Amino acid sequence: AALGRGKALRLVREAAARLSLLRVRPGPTPPAAAVSCMTTISKTKEQLEALCKSDLIDLILRSGQSADAAPAAAAGSSAGRGAARPKAESKKARAFDMSRYSQQHTALRVAYLGPAYQGSAYTPGADTVAGRLLEACTKTCLIADRESCGLSLGGRTDKGVSAFGQVFALRLRSNLPPPPADGDTTSDAAAAGDEARREKKAIDYVRVLNRVLPEDIRILAAQPVPEDFSARFSASHRTYRYFFVRGELELAPMREAAARLQGDFDFRNFCKIDPAVSNFRRTVLSATIQPAAGGPGVAAGSESPLDVFEFEVKGTAFLYHQVRCMVAVLFLVGKGLERPSIVDELLDIVKHPARPNYEIAPDGPLLLYDIGYNDVAWEYGAQAAEELSRDWGQAQETLVLRSAMLHAKRASLLRVAAPAAAAGTPAATPASPHKGPGHVPLLERPTAATVEMVHAQAAERAGRKKRAAAGDSETTAAT
Incomplete structure (x- = not known):
């Protein structure tokens, strides 16, 4: 952009002169790329002077690329239509050289909306949050591949579950020079040469990744962490x-x-039994029910049935579906179908070694709100907050408007129902969730398999697979 107009015009004329040699040189017809460039250069002085400086620079760059490519293209034409360069070879020539860069073990704090994904953990063939993150890191050349980046996940969420405080840790490309190898006397010079060709500042992982991630997955912060993190x-x-x-x-x-629920207990009756888990003791640090903070339709002392509340539970770790099982039991208590003491009964695994059959709470309203670390201090940038507000603001507005429409419709139906009730016509009312003749108390219901039964069944399945694999090997050897 620092070129003057006069110098730019001289460079254009020099490029045109070089290309004009291609026209008089004996041999095959110039390739299409060279002809196109010569046509572009063949402008009158008035036309060139009418161009702005940025257009002149663009014209020079395009003409230089075509002039360099013309002899090679002409040689290719003289050899006949022949074979084009193999696609794999072309890709190899453009491969990013990750070995020239060091790596930084980095923790990423991530927010995502879960309904579109099959959970948070990487699963081959499934659309997961971790899969989208790895895809973005590969696209931006921050990792070479999934196997070598050392990915770890703070909290595994199921299909449909959202998170505002999920944490991924992995090794990402860094602008810091790679550490010198033992006994390498040339590493300092090589590192200096590489550093001169790189940006001086650290890579902004938040900005780089948010540019390529879906709008329902946002990086909130990135923090360097030790290698053993x-x-x-x-x-x-x-x-x-x-x-x-x-x-x-x-x-x-x-x-x-x-x-x-607070305390250190065996929560096997508040989870789905995982055959790979043998210890079901977990510590719940706090469990509270409170009004949801801010936003439309939340509790504000109005005692409305549409007031929004949240069950917040904080613990060191959780079992598979543990939170949704807790909520399911709390709902039964809130509907008057069970007493609060049912929690104590289910925590007594001597009296109740297996979980009664009950339907767990839906996944949609569940949110992984936070994951805490003793040695990580997150630094949030204003840009990340602004992007999150912009990207998710439209979705929020749509939901608010839909809620208002449903509220207006419901209010109109209630106004119609009131005169009908006064006139003696029975008005339709929502079904009561309180205890009715169809409810079977939890302690009287059939139970799921005990932990010992689940482990025995898993061992039997593993044994059958092993025997089948051994049989296949013997058959192959015999043939």
């Missing part, structure tokens, strides 16, 4: 929130039942 095992606590409307739920007994 694990997003999963270095975590000190995890916090989940489950949102629900008041409806006809009684909050006082629900809060009493939630308080009974």
